[in-house]
Amino acid sequence: MNEGKTIGRLEVTELFRLLPHRYPFLLIDRIEKIDGDNSAVGIKNVTVNEPHFTGHFPGEPIMPGVLIVEAMAQTAGAISAKAHSEGEGKLVYFMTIDECRFRKPVVPGDRLELHVRKTKQRGSIFKFDCHAEVDGQKVAEAKIGAMMVDPEEAPK
Secondary structure: OOOOOEEEEEOHHHHHHHOOOOOOOOOOOEEEEEEOOOEEEEEEEOOOOOHHHHOOOOOOOOOOHHHHHHHHHHHHHHHHHHHOHHHOOOEEEEEEEEEEEEOOOOOOOOEEEEEEEEEEEEOOEEEEEEEEEEOOEEEEEEEEEEEEEOHHHOOO
16 A cells, blocks of 8 residues: 555645546545545535435435445545646546445434445555444445546546
């Protein structure tokens, strides 16, 4: 693993530079406790006015599990892009999801913490152990794989 340097946090404006995602699909508000591309904690403030809550589920809003996994992947992708070439001209593709589990619903008003820790890197391929917490309780977990590429190498 890379010897990381601790960065205070990444605000949403920096996330716009590092990730191609935009509303409504940018699913993290900031990243804190960053140690290079080794680990970090992403933050997602869950609000009732997010578009997925109109249909998931009417009268019982629950954040879709797939979006929690995507938020973990975006956290891992952002720190990888930041640590390698300061994110200039890099794309990070989500490759794998393994051992994914959901433990408790995430609802509007929750502050979702997305904990990511790099477990392996081989060239431009990264593996992360991830879990999400609300109020210190684990709500989801997954092992995520990603690949970093230059845009001109991206599949068309």
